[in-house]
Amino acid sequence: MFHYLLRRLFLLGFVFVALTIFAFSLGYLFPGDVLGNFTGLRNISPAEEIVLRQQLGLDQSYWQQYIYFNQRILDGNWALSFSSQQNVLDEIINVMPATLELASYALLLSLIVGIPLGIIAAVRKDKWLDKLISGLALVGYSIPIFWWALLLIMVFSLTLGWLPTSGRLSVLYEIPTMSGFMLPDILLSQVPYREEALVDAIRHLLLPAVVLATYPTTVMIRFTRESMLDVLEQNYIKTARAKGLTRLQVLYTHGLRNALLPVTRQVGLQFSTLITLAMITEVIFSWPGIGSWLIDGIYQRNFPAIQGGLLVVSSLVIAVNMFTEILHTMLNPLARKF
Template identity: 35%
Template sequence: MSFLLRQFSRFAMMLFGVSILAFGFTEFAYIRHSSFAQTSTLWQHILNYFHFLSELFHGNFGITQHNAAPVLSTFIHKLPASIELIIPAIIIAWLVGVPLATWAEKKPGGYIDRAVQTISVAFYSLPVFWLGLILMMVFATGFELFPVGGRIDYIYDITPVTGFALIDTLLSDKPYAFEAFIDVIHHLILPIITLSLLPLSYVILQLKAGMETIHHSEFIMAARSRGMSNTRLLWVHSLPNAIQPVIASMSLQFSVLITSTIIVEYLFSWPGIGHWFLILVQQQDFIALRGALMLIATVILIANIATDLLRYLTNPKLRRE
């Protein structure tokens, strides 16, 4: 219970801090672009902030200038498209990263270990935008194996039900529903690969570093002296201990992943939250940007709490505290 109270209080304080930053940045930008706003006083800006908070408590996150659409409903409408990229990217990062890191640690300093280390460092260092461009140029415009952008081909008329294109195509009663489902997967491959490379390389590098440290610890040496095999040492002792810091840092990586999603969505014309957010920036829709920033921050904070909860459930030491 105390854990939940701590998480809730931290969530409330961080959300309050985000509201100040979101309002401050957008208010400053509005002043810079409006001659009328330059005559306003500090007290008026403070009143505007409390009015902004009042609207948030009533569920009003603003209205877009372009089409007068509520920010909250637009965010909810765009969210499934972003989830279709983020969740598979996280799953790929863990399903591929954990076995690769463990496999490389079977023979530290060997060819496989050095190859995995080098490739992971390269993917971790290169900008996401550059990686996406390379993949697009090679596999989309070069070999023409994948579409350049978009979520589904325009020849398919699929009625949105859940907002998730993969699910909507399966629920559709159109005769070409399965073809549309395959087409959505076809459109997903390049954006997901681009988005998953950064968290994948991070998981590999963090796990390898953790297992290398644990590999030289006393309890591992004692287990080895009793004749325990290297494979069992890795999977039973090294990996469970090395994975805890990686889980602990997932909240930070999720924040980085959200930033990468904005870039990837814009690059591949993916109609998600990131693409919509950049359009608001281009249109200088400061009122809508405030609400969008608050909603994105809320999602990130909820993900952080979920990560801490996962760490709490998988770490007996935290449960005993």
């Protein structure tokens, strides 16, 4: 196990190095002045340009420039945004909790719905319930996320008027920001309208969370079904049945635990998918997360913001995938490679 973790950590370090090299290269690949792309400053005077080039190492080799670039990343001295002239890292810290909150609840929803439906479909294989669940999963897998979001808005917001169409909270409520996560901030606040604000925040969260959870839910249904069917065909399941155990005992004691082991690896993969799909969802629902922030940066040709957002989102996805891979290996001895 130690050698496996060592190899994984080495691979993680190699991927991060490759990612930082690519992020550093964007400063030269983006249009415009290289100094402006690395600093985010505009209208730089000749005297300031000389000083900045020395600080960034632009008068030295590319290798030295890359070292200076990593030092600035570690120190938190990222470039300034072209649009706001604020530190890109500060802006990312402000918008990242909204995306993590939305993606976390969507992932939780996909697990709560997808795993039980996948188990039911496997237990009722080739029955009408299995065909119904598999058919719904296929439809959900094929639906374009933007069309699905607009359809839900039209039905539940515009027609029925049950749910809001945009934002995280109504302007009627003012909640002090402590963690950046809306629901925990509301619960930790001491405002007199805390319960009303909590209900309003959940109503704002419901539609984007359902839209974002649709695709990973269908994947979890199909993957759990296939994993469960594979486990139910194993010899130890047949032996348990021959011993006289009930169907429920066999399913819970022997089948469920082994069938859910491969699902842990899918959690990391689906989280990566959620971060990608969140960009579309956040734009449609005006959710103030890093997805809509990055889309705005692309429209505005805000190159420092694109560079910083790419670095943070890619690092998050890589770290989560690596964590779930290690967790899966720890839980499943058969997956360990010494």
